[in-house]
Amino acid sequence: MATIAVPRPGEYRRPVVLEWLTTVDHKKLGILYLYFTMFFFAVGGILALLVRTQLAVADNDFVDNHAYNQIFTMHASAMLFLFIIPIWAAFGNYVVPLQIGAADMAFPRINALSFWLLPPAGLLMFAGFLVDGGSAAAGWTAYSPLARTMGTGMDLWIIAVVLLGISSTIGAANFLVTMLRMRAPGMTLFRMPVFCWNIFVTSLLQLLATPVLASALAMLYIDRNFGGSFFDPNGGGNAVLWQNVFWFYSHPAVYIMILPGMGIVSEILPVFSRKPLFGYKAFVFATLGIGGLGFSVWAHHMFTTGAVLKPFFGFMTFMIGVPTGVKIFNWLATMWRGSISFEPPMLFAIGFVSMFLIGGINGTFSAAVPVDFAIHDTYFVVAHIHYVLFGGSVFAVFGGLYYWFPKIFGRRLSDSLGNAQFVLMFIGFNLAFFPMHLLGLDGMPRRIATYNNTDWEFLNMLSTTGAFLIAVSMIPFLMAVVKAFMSPADQPNDPWQGNTLEWYTSSPPPVHNFDDLPEIHSERPLFDLRHGTTGGH
Amino acid sequence: MAAYGVAVPHKKQLSNGMLGFILFLASEVMFFGGLFAAYFIARADAPEWPPESLLTAEQLARGVELHLELPLTLIATILLVLSSVTIQLAVMQIGKGRRSGMVWWLFISIVLGVVFLAMQMYDYSQLPFGSGDTVFGTTFYTLTGFHGAHVAGGVIFMLVVLVRGLGGQFSSEHHEAVEACSFYWHFVDIVWIALFTTLYIVG
Numbered sequence: 001m002a003t004i005a006v007p008r009p010g011e012y013r014r015p016v017v018l019e020w021l022t023t024v025d026h027k028k029l030g031i032l033y034l035y036f037t038m039f040f041f042a043v044g045g046i047l048a049l050l051v052r053t054q055l056a057v058a059d060n061d062f063v064d065n066h067a068y069n070q071i072f073t074m075h076a077s078a079m080l081f082l083f084i085i086p087i088w089a090a091f092g093n094y095v096v097p098l099q100i101g102a103a104d105m106a107f108p109r110i111n112a113l114s115f116w117l118l119p120p121a122g123l124l125m126f127a128g129f130l131v132d133g134g135s136a137a138a139g140w141t142a143y144s145p146l147a148r149t150m151g152t153g154m155d156l157w158i159i160a161v162v163l164l165g166i167s168s169t170i171g172a173a174n175f176l177v178t179m180l181r182m183r184a185p186g187m188t189l190f191r192m193p194v195f196c197w198n199i200f201v202t203s204l205l206q207l208l209a210t211p212v213l214a215s216a217l218a219m220l221y222i223d224r225n226f227g228g229s230f231f232d233p234n235g236g237g238n239a240v241l242w243q244n245v246f247w248f249y250s251h252p253a254v255y256i257m258i259l260p261g262m263g264i265v266s267e268i269l270p271v272f273s274r275k276p277l278f279g280y281k282a283f284v285f286a287t288l289g290i291g292g293l294g295f296s297v298w299a300h301h302m303f304t305t306g307a308v309l310k311p312f313f314g315f316m317t318f319m320i321g322v323p324t325g326v327k328i329f330n331w332l333a334t335m336w337r338g339s340i341s342f343e344p345p346m347l348f349a350i351g352f353v354s355m356f357l358i359g360g361i362n363g364t365f366s367a368a369v370p371v372d373f374a375i376h377d378t379y380f381v382v383a384h385i386h387y388v389l390f391g392g393s394v395f396a397v398f399g400g401l402y403y404w405f406p407k408i409f410g411r412r413l414s415d416s417l418g419n420a421q422f423v424l425m426f427i428g429f430n431l432a433f434f435p436m437h438l439l440g441l442d443g444m445p446r447r448i449a450t451y452n453n454t455d456w457e458f459l460n461m462l463s464t465t466g467a468f469l470i471a472v473s474m475i476p477f478l479m480a481v482v483k484a485f486m487s488p489a490d491q492p493n494d495p496w497q498g499n500t501l502e503w504y505t506s507s508p509p510p511v512h513n514f515d516d517l518p519e520i521h522s523e524r525p526l527f528d529l530r531h532g533t534t535g536g537h
Numbered sequence: 538m539a540a541y542g543v544a545v546p547h548k549k550q551l552s553n554g555m556l557g558f559i560l561f562l563a564s565e566v567m568f569f570g571g572l573f574a575a576y577f578i579a580r581a582d583a584p585e586w587p588p589e590s591l592l593t594a595e596q597l598a599r600g601v602e603l604h605l606e607l608p609l610t611l612i613a614t615i616l617l618v619l620s621s622v623t624i625q626l627a628v629m630q631i632g633k634g635r636r637s638g639m640v641w642w643l644f645i646s647i648v649l650g651v652v653f654l655a656m657q658m659y660d661y662s663q664l665p666f667g668s669g670d671t672v673f674g675t676t677f678y679t680l681t682g683f684h685g686a687h688v689a690g691g692v693i694f695m696l697v698v699l700v701r702g703l704g705g706q707f708s709s710e711h712h713e714a715v716e717a718c719s720f721y722w723h724f725v726d727i728v729w730i731a732l733f734t735t736l737y738i739v740g
Contacts, residue, residue, distance in 0.1 A: 106553045106557065173557050173561055173564070182553075207563060208567050210564070212567050215575070218683070219679065226669065227667070228668060228675040229669070229672040230675055230679075232672075235669075235675065236671045238579060241575055241578050245574065248571070
């Protein structure tokens with residue numbers, strides 16, 4: 001492939017506010033995504049603390065039933081739709097073009113549109129608290145017919161989620177074209193960093209699953225506002241239809257929420273173990289396998305409806321444990337006999353692997369149909385999703401933040417404060433969510449505003465203590481951020497001895513990302529540069 | 538060190554824009570897939586189709602009847618299929634560098650699209666049931682309504698391309714927007730053929 005030199009784009013100076021409002025630079029948009037999502041992480045976290053306060057003791061009346069329903073619904077909606085899913089777009093935006101040696105995303109203006117759909121969506125969703133009947137209160141799953149009976153807040157929620165869906169669909173197309181077409185010379189698909197591969201498969205899932213959610217939401221909206229009967233058996237509709245179309249998106253969405261985290265961990269583990277990622281290709285195929293199987297397991301959320309083919313969906317759900325197990329094996333084998341250094345990114349990555357393993361195992365429990373019948377809609381399920389989404393995704397988020405902070409801001413987050421955050425968060429997390437397994441097995445139902453069984457009080461109190469400990473663990477993180485911004489931006493290009501191209505350019509990178517690129521012979525071009533080519537794929 | 542630069546493709550391949558557009562169409566297919574799934578599930582559940590027995594006394598008193606008008610829709614269908622041909626002729630014209638030919642065929646396609654929409658609206662006004670009259674009405678208006686919205690979107694897309702064509706922005710080498718527009722219009726047409734077959738012929 002021949003290349004022609006292009007003149008380096010100069011810095012185009014504009015007033016700061018105008019620049020940030022109209023930027024199409026993938027790095028600035030990535031930072032905007034980061035601020036937006038961390039804000040809603042805080043909002044969702046405060047709502048979680050309200051939930052835990054209410055549940056701390058039996059027969060509590062800290063909030064009333066209706067308020068409680070709104071709080072847990074908005075906690076989940078904020079955490080899933082306004083924090084986890086878009087924060088992967090934050091990392092993806094910042095890191096993917098750098099890792100593939102591109103100057104920007106394929107469609108910078110569509111990229112800006114993807115971001116700017118988020119603030120109105122967040123506002124609309126939370127505006128529900130201001131209208132009659134309050135915000136959406138049917139859970140983040142908005143099961144019908146319950147969701148058909150809610151107040152206006154539900155409509156605002158639907159519109160918000162549709163906007164978020166459009167954002168993530170066009171964002172996905174953008175990521176796919178970027179990775180298919182903008183890779184640096186020499187970077188074949190199988191030399192693409194493994195984080196990019198995870199974003200790639202995530203984007204495929206988003207592109208194909210999110211529109212189905214949009215169709216489901218359109219049906220719900222029509223049922224609620226135009227007398228429709230999609231989910232109303234009186235008019236010939238089918239209440240289970242909602243669950244089918246909803247989970248057809250929302251199960252792949254579970255992988256949308258975890259795959260990029262797996263990608264981040266797979267970047268961190270090799271760097272801090274001083275070894276290549278074990279089984280790069282197996283890892284890539286496992287990611288594709290999870291993506292593919294992800295479309296065939298949605299009905300395991302619906303075993304108790306009795307309206308789905310249980311053996312098939314149970315079997316497929318067990319199958320998805322196989323590529324996931326491959327990944328766990330890859331991570332362990334990467335660390336095996338490595339020369340490991342325990343800096344904060346590595347701590348969070350190891351935290352991810354161990355906590356995600358628990359989340360995977362208790363998920364596989366639930367794949368067994370008889371077990372699922374016993375634990376369906378109990379706190380066991382709540383424990384499971386928090387082990388994968390908090391123990392998994394959120395640990396990966398912080399791992400990624402500590403890892404890429406020097407690249408993004410040119411400053412390094414304090415190691416000691418990072419260690420303190422990890423220890424507090426790890427203890428708090430397990431304290432908050434492990435007891436939920438036991439509560440679930442003991443039959444405590446989820447989504448109830450209070451309980452009168454005093455046997456459950458001790459474990460609930462433990463869980464509440466853990467939740468507040470997680471909140472406390474954010475203090476060292478905020479201190480680390482403040483401290484970093486008060487110190488000079490003095491980070492070298494490559495503070496961690498990284499493997500991938502983002503560490504080749506300055507920290508933070510210039511507007512055009514790269515002045516030049518090294519030759520790329522493997523998925524670790526910077527390792528090759530330091531140590532000579534070791535031969536790649 | 539390889540020089541930083543822009544890769545020059547040495548073989549003809551889809552541009553980034555077209556690739557992105559095709560991915561967008563894939564997401565559209567999934568959107569309609571969800572709606573079709575709802576229709577087939579409703580139909581599989583129904584005691585008979587159309588589900589006349591579900592009509593309440595109140596609906597019967599209002600004169601609600603669950604049947605569709607085939608002849609008018611058949612004409613509309615033929616016009617829409619024809620417009621797929623005419624937009625393809627527009628693409629072929631600009632491929633030969635004939636700008637005015639492209640503009641004329643685009644204009645005809647727009648007219649056909651608008652006539653289709655007008656006939657759909659007339660049909661809506663005449664049908665003896667509404668979106669609230671059993672799942673039959675709900676699925677009919679939702680599926681055809683979302684399709685109609687896409688036809689309207691396609692008409693706007695064609696108008697934009699038409700105006701750009703009048704402005705002389707396309708040539709035999711550079712006319713990607715015209716092709717993207719034709720892809721979109723074919724997609725809308727194929728969805729309609731699937732809808733027409735499902736709602737009118739199988740129904």
